[in-house]
Amino acid sequence: MVTTESSLAKNPLLEGMRLEKRASPFAMVILGAHGDLTKRKLIPALYALYLEDLLPKDFAILGSSRTKMTDDEFRGVMKDSVQKFASDLNFQEDSWGEFAKSLHYLAADVMKPEGFTMLSDRLQELKQEHSTQGNHIFYLSTAPSLYTPIVKGLASSGLATKAKPNQVPWPRIIVEKPFGHDLQSAIALDEEIHDVFSEHQVYRIDHYLGKETVQNIMVLRFANGIFEPLWNQKHVDHVQITNAETLGVEGRGSYYEEAGNLRDMVQNHLLQLVSLVGMEPPISLDPEATRDEKAKVLKCLRPIDPSEVDQYAVRGQYGAGHILGQTVPGYREEEGVSDQSNVETFTALKLYIDNWRWAGVPFYIRSGKRLAKSITEIAIHFKSAPHRLFSDSLDSVLDSRPEPNVLVIQVQPEEGISLKFATKQPGQTNQLRHLNMDFKYGTAFGVRSATAYERLIHDCLMGDPSLFSRTDQVEVCWKFIRPVLDAWSDKSRKTNFPNYAAGSWGPLASDDLIASTGHKWRRL
Ligand SMILES: NC(=O)c1ccc[n+]([C@@H]2O[C@H](COP(=O)([O-])OP(=O)(O)OC[C@H]3O[C@@H](n4cnc5c(N)ncnc54)[C@H](OP(=O)(O)O)[C@@H]3O)[C@@H](O)[C@H]2O)c1
Structure with missing residues (x-):
């Protein structure tokens, strides 16, 4: 039966909140x-x-x-x-x-x-x-x-x-x-x-969505009065999302040969991060209200024309190199990997969200294995101050030029948030220094954060699907990357793999991709 x-409870204010734990x-x-x-x-x-x-x-x-x-x-x-x-x-x-x-x-x-x-x-x-x-x-x-x-x-x-x-x-x-x-x-x-x-x-399941900082993106944006008014094309210059791993394929070569980096990381995790950064405020905390907004922003991703894939996407594959003082083999030397493999271990994408809020703001994504450092972060680069009041009074020290503010949401290894801002260095001149205001989950709360799987399994037990991908989100993400997948699986297109050394920050073409719209990857 x-x-x-x-x-x-039937109280509408409580709708969407879990009363039972x-x-x-x-x-x-x-x-x-x-x-x-x-x-x-x-x-x-x-x-x-x-x-x-x-x-x-x-x-x-x-x-x-x-x-x-x-x-x-x-x-x-x-x-x-x-x-x-x-x-x-x-x-x-x-x-x-x-x-x-x-x-x-x-x-x-x-x-x-x-x-x-x-x-x-x-x-x-x-x-x-x-x-x-x-x-x-x-x-x-x-x-x-x-x-x-x-x-x-x-x-x-x-x-x-x-x-x-x-x-x-x-x-x-x-x-x-x-x-x-x-x-x-x-x-x-x-x-x-x-x-x-x-x-x-x-x-x-998309275990990125169970991470504490990822959930905190919504709180940061919608529970604070100061960020949301700036969170748009008037004030944001561009957004960079980096997912870098020092690890290689770790015995999962045959899986990776089928998947590649674009499918393994970008189609799911990184586009989900884009949706959290780009979404409009949901009308309530009801799971479907949040998922509606995430799906809506993903539907605004500007489609990549098949003839223009190279202007928006760069792929790479690591060769041998050095990570943390150790010599490591190239991807093609890994177990379960073909010595002629053309599978990408690195992806960089430039994408645009064609809506009122984000018109003209580039979002850059990079993800790769065997990079110089293991780090996942979202960096919101704000526009520079409109007038350089201090530049004349400074000697031409590079570091003294006012730099734009950057809000960084660090997803791993350490979860936290930092804001870069300019300040006056003590002394007689108007020398500027750029400092970070840092918040770290571990030290701020002094408690162990639940793992993503704890949070997600518990949500499923409670019947709360907010942090899980809905069918329309999955579909729109696959649709968005399809031209890139098609181009990269076209055997007539030559690759110059391996095109980056293990321990570097990926292929040079990824720097060119972002430089073509006047930007530089963050040095991490
Ligand atoms: N490992 C990770 O960290 C990770 C992270 C994210 C996502 N995932 C995803 O999670 C899934 C599982 O990953 P995994 O790393 O645990 O894979 P795995 O180590 O290959 O484990 C899968 C298990 O399935 C069992 N199996 C295979 N054929 C079966 C059959 N015909 N009937 C019943 N059981 C069968 C195998 O055990 P028996 O040989 O005993 O049958 C095997 O140990 C994959 O889809 C993967 O993409 C994994």
């Missing part, structure tokens, strides 16, 4: 539970939620993959993983022992129908054993090629059913990235999913 949850009883099935993501992120996140008392009393976690293991063996592997990958958690034998009572394992192959029959039977047993009330979350943590067989298997075994909002018991599905390989496959996957789940049951 279908009943409805009434977890939100603890989720209803549930069973979460992790498909691909023998994999890297489960060990590194998912089980540590669930254990952290347990320690924070954010899980209900009654819950079950059922890991499943083909490897044969008993429940106890699975618990042992997960315990080792939590100790290895979540050293910041207050691991204790007692709390782990209690948590692990809810951990179970089922060896099953998602390519075989009997796998889903076993899954359905096991979930019935767990419903009795842990009083899960039949609420199910299916976490797709397998290779993306298995998403469609899994959705079909869940449907044919009756585990996936379309539900009304607020219906209980609820089935939900979390889909890991990448969501599709291109526009066509993303639409096809969506159709498969929508055959058996309604959109409100689908949680497409």
Whole structure:
């Protein structure tokens, strides 16, 4: 029988706010539970939620993959993983022992129908054993090629059913990235999913959106009076978004050969950051209100004409070089990578948001592996002061020229915000210095920040999809990058790969891309 949850008060002021922090009883099935993501992120996140008392009393976690293991063996592997990958958690034998009572394992192959029959039977047993009330979350943590067989298997075994909002018991599905390989496959996957789940049951995970600073972009913009009046083409000169990693492909060469940097980072994470920086204020904190605004701004991205791809996009691939004093091999020497590979490990894009707020303001994005430093940040470069009052009274020291203000939102490794501004250096002259006003999450609050997976899994348990990508956002992002993907997969177009050394800041063409509109990448 279908009943409805009434977890939100009817007070309209509270609409969209989570009043309950603890989720209803549930069973979460992790498909691909023998994999890297489960060990590194998912089980540590669930254990952290347990320690924070954010899980209900009654819950079950059922890991499943083909490897044969008993429940106890699975618990042992997960315990080792939590100790290895979540050293910041207050691991204790007692709390782990209690948590692990809810951990179970089922060896099953998602390519075989009997796998889903076993899954359905096991979930019935767990419903009795842990009083899960039949609420199910299916976490797709397998290779993306298995998403469609899994959705079909869940449907044919009756585990996936379309539900009304607020219906209980609820089935939900979390889909890991990448969501599709291109526009066509993303639409096809969506159709498969929508055959058996309604959109409100689908949680497409983009772990960038679970990061504390990323969520803080909305608070910074819309809870402070001073930024929003400046947040437009009248005052912002340009925006730079950088995602730089010193790491290479780390044993995931064969995955990367299929994906490449544009699909792996830009289509999802970085365009989501663009939408958060560029969106209009939502009318409320209701999840759909926020997602509407994000989708709206993404729809304003100026399409790249296929004949002009080179004016808007630069690709690169690293050769051998030095990172932090170590010699590292080039991409083509990595395991699982072809020695003729033309897959990009670096992307730089110039894009424009054609709307009232952002007309004419370039947004520059760069993302790459094996760069000089690991850092992800968003830098809002404001226009210079209209009149250079101080320039005449200065000797011609380069550093003394007034520089534009820059507001930097640092996403990783350290989460924080800083504002660069000019100040007078003490002394008899009007010598200017440019200083940063810094806010760091770690030191300001002195508490451990929840990981992105903790936040996102908890949101899914609470039925809050605000931080998950909606189908129209995913589609519009694929549509936007399609001309670049098409051009870069055209074998008749020559590459000069490798075109940057590991440990550098990417190919020179990326500097030219941004210089062509009068700008320079930040030195980080
Ligand atoms: N790892 C990360 O940090 C990360 C980050 C972001 C996104 N993701 C995404 O998350 C997903 C999982 O990544 P991962 O790194 O955990 O992958 P993975 O290490 O390859 O794990 C996937 C697991 O799926 C299981 N599997 C394979 N075929 C199966 C089948 N026919 N039936 C049932 N289980 C099967 C395998 O275990 P058995 O051999 O035992 O079956 C394997 O261990 C991917 O889509 C990835 O793109 C991963």
